[in-house]
Amino acid sequence: MDLIGSALADVLAPAHLIFLVAGVCGGVVLGAIPGLSATMAIALIIPFTLTLDPVPALLMMVGAYKGGIYGGSISAILIKAPGTSAAAATAEDGHALALKGKGMKALKVSLAASVIGDTFSDIVLILSAAQLARVALEFGPVEYTALTVFALTIIGSAAGKSLIKGMVSAMAGLSLALVGLDPTTGVPRLAFGVIDLYGGVSLLALMIGLLTVAELLRQMEERRTVSVAHLPPPKHPDDSRITPADARLMVRPVVGGSIVGTIVGVIPGLGPTLGAFLGYDTAWRFARRPDRFGKGSIEGIAGAESGNNAVSGANLIPLLGLGIPGDIEAAILIGAFLIQGLTPGPLIFQEAPEVVYGLYVGLMVANIVLLLAGLLAIRLFTRLAGVRTGLLFPVVFVFSIVGTYAFQQSLFDVGITFLFGIVGYLMVKADIPRTTFLIGFILGPLLEDNFRRALQISSGDYHIFFSSALGNAFWIAAILSVIWVSLQRRKRPAKAVSAEEREVVD
């Protein structure tokens, strides 16, 4: 209780709360602009948190994460151009409502469903992450090696259009993580005599390059011109608010979407896009008015948005409990933890409990801030959907340079950002998922450390990797996940929504 009390005081301190509010608003702004996303929002914000203490820094990023995911629904509803891929499920029904003069109602339904989904998954996170961490503390190097391989396998097989390319991408990320000092001998390896590489490839430069610069290049290539449709004004005051009848309609889809989204969030590799589509699907199955789906269904918006946002809290369960990021946003957050000198995983509950509890409280407060910001500034945020991206994208590009440089004040890192910006852009063209590459890079040191420790214990005997029941369970789960994903892809090639939509984020 002491920890919760001090975390509450920490988060609600005006100097910290302002960062949370800035993160939420910044996330909504970036998420609402077509072509920008929650992923880019967090990646761009990280450099500006470097001088902060861990709690406000994480609050800002968590706020940006939640705000960014919600922001995506604004452009989805108003101009049918989802700011994030996860908002694609909302676009159909949301825009149909907007065309009937009920755009504001759709935005409020989306906001309410997002906040409820978020809060539900945050509660599950708070109740379960410490329990998971307690179990994980019993893991030895064999179990951790098998667990990391399992996580990479499931992320690699679920991301992108090709299972094999996803796995190759993970291997490439793991291999890139080898650059730098050998963890055992402390001797530089794969640095080619370049002193800037002795500390390894900068995680921040890699993240900004792969996620922000590559995405900007892709968006600039499309030369997307956004036209804000002239939406009809509301005909009745009820068209702009959630009526009691609407609220009753929302109950089932929000409950269903929140549960489904949370389950999706716990499983590494699936992400908010799948959460949104499964939430939408669940809402349709249990709908009171299934005939309205696709034509402006409040139930559809509520299901998709609660499913989409419920992923965000649940994603942090494997992150905090095991040190394994569930998707790209969690991967960026793990990067933010590392940059702050914290290693997410079971030990963080013992080493920095104040940060964990600060994060818990911050997540709940962020939901309230999102609700208030959404309600108070909804008209302001709606203007973002029509912003001139022809000027905005170059400016964001400059911000990505500044962010990279500010971290270590190194132009070498800026070069790395550009290099991986172009590599990421080519990866998109070649249908190679960037998510798995980045997660492979982040998990590389964890895998190497445990792999080598296991071999040291067994004096080089590889049988040790199959000597533990739990480890074997992870190996079997890894193999089964690959088989299951391949069978699913074979069975339902047309239902490639999850993979293709996720590729927007990948």
Added chain:
Amino acid sequence: MITFRRRTLNLMVAGLLTALPAILLLWVYAAQIPESAAEDIDARVYPDALAYGWLALGLLALAEAWLRDRGELIEVPIATLRHSAMICLVVLAGFVVLNQVGYLAGSAFYILAFAWLLRERGPAAWAAAVLVPGIVYLLLLHLFEVRLPSLLDLLVG
């Protein structure tokens, strides 16, 4: 309009993905990974395991590319290719400007060049090119005490 065979493109990508670990195994690791002390596990065990796994997956990617998308053609307008090439060229040219002349000139170059490519060629682009880098420079200097590399440094001394 340029026409490509999708399978050829996929084979090229898969070939590259297979060649990379082979290059690492054959030439790079031997020269770039120092040996461990006698009592330790060989420093190449883990990198080799990764590279062999990558190589095996690369070969599977080659097989997948060979078996799929036979006869499928992709048509890409030359203007799109030129536009993509221009974007990459701007990134590289801007980095040279950034390195040689400094942040302010490099950022202004990026904003103007990208805005031009995105058909924003009015005074707003010029204003953004001057104001955004300048404001960011001053904000970083005074709020975060980070001095961006700039020609101003040379002028001021």
